[in-house]
Amino acid sequence: MNIKDLQLKSIEYRKTILEIIYNSGAGHTAGSLSCIDILNVLYNNILEINPSNFNSVDRNHYIQSKGHSVEALYTVLCDKGFYTRKELNTLNNFKSHFIGHPTRKIRGIEHNTGALGHGLSVAVGMAIGLKLDKKPYNVFTLLGDGELSEGSIWEGLMSANKYKLDNLIIIIDRNRLQITGKTEDVNPIEPLKEKFLSFGLAVQEVNGNSVKELEKIFKKIPFEENKTNLIIANTTKGSGISFIENEVVWHHKVPTETEFRDALKELEKQKLNFGND
């Protein structure tokens, strides 16, 4: 998919995220909007995961460690044909498998996440297993920046370094906010790049809401031989909707009817202006 198509996809995906959250009455709005461009580029241009190869181990893998942003993942997987929009519209209904965190009951999802600090170790295990079998596939995992306070993350990083997992790509959705407030107020994690470098990783920084920059960085994998790849994706929480961006309250706020309409209007405008750039 070319960059323009990816950019258009991002607008579409944001619309779907807002629709499913608005219609189901629950969801992690701002976090899903912050990571959607990352998922867009991964699923459309990098991962090559589709419904026909999903049941095989012999493919790339994706673990969403920041499980609460599941609406972004549901949106992209729906677009990739893992299930229909009608099925996705059952989100949060009684007995629906579409719940508020990733579950393997949904085709296309590889691991149940939601409790933070788990996905990295699982991805490390997958990357070790693929390497043992000399299989040429990569494992991608998306972590939240608030999630980095979990000690298990740093355990996982040490194993990634020990086993020289250059087939592992860790992406940090660095939107600088968590449920209580700014990450640097809640529990400071900076200097982040230096921390990761000291753990032996190959670190790149990117604008995580630019599909162009994301695509470019993903194509550079592996960054260094024998080193685990880590991308600090600097994002805006709530990216794409002016009144949601950088507002703590939107962590899991559901738009009101007016807010929903205003958000869709903004996206419609972005789409209309798109060709004029």
Next chain:
Amino acid sequence: MIEKANLEIFAEILLSLAKKDKDIIVVTSDSRGSGKLTNFGKELPDQIVEVGIAEQNLVGICAGLSAVGKKVFGVSPSSFLTARALEQIKNDIAYSNHPVTLVGISSGVSYGQLGSTHHSIHDIAVLRAINNLNIVIPCDNFETQEVIKSAVNYSEPLFIRFGKKPMQKIHSDYQSFKIGKGIKVKEGKDLVFIATGETVQRAYQAIEILEKDNFECTLVSMHTIKPFDEDLFLQSIKDTKGIITVEEHSENGGLGEKCAGILVQKKITTNFKIIGFPDEYMVNGSQSDVLNYYNMSPKTLAEIAKDLIC
């Protein structure tokens, strides 16, 4: 006849199986020595993943290895594995449904004088409350060997727990073994012992004392705690004068309470006694001293049995 420690049998069997199957992977948390897996590491260095002292990471890595098709044994002291990494066991193994075998070594009070930080008298209780996780506690070398052989290609998440003391031979080599099916070791009309793990041996020896006084007792090795063999339990206790459950675990939430729950719900009224560790600041000592102090010496078990039915 005293044989080897179940731990040693586990390590020997696993090594022999892994030599024939390169997909068998062991994951350790600086625990290969404690797990008798030093030889495994030397002979099959590509089939052991060492994460250092990091149990949460160990369990997550086990899940990941399983997800890409490996037959995974995560081996770590039961105390740390089932408390420190409980959330990983719950989410990454059980809830995500990865057929990993977690092996809790030196369980119960095996660590003796090392004290409560190292004891796991909680593990059955906490793991019983986790859906989609099977729990097996082998009593002797035979059960250990059989459960490890079964675990390799088992299709569900599994937790196996054992100690490190040389064990008495309880079963014949011709005994059949299946996860989820307890084994009746002895049959007698007066009293039933339901025991699990290393305490089966103690119940067995208690029965030998009771037999001298002409009591006839049933002994069930309830090696699988989950899924629980309710059929065998109900069949074994039919028409008995009393039931004693024995476990190297807290009285709270273990084998005894599982049996009690069945009895009450089936409206079966009988003499019934749970032997385990009470909810108190526990006494210190060797595994044997601690078990004896808390009524698990064969002699005390025999006395409790007589009090219960006479």
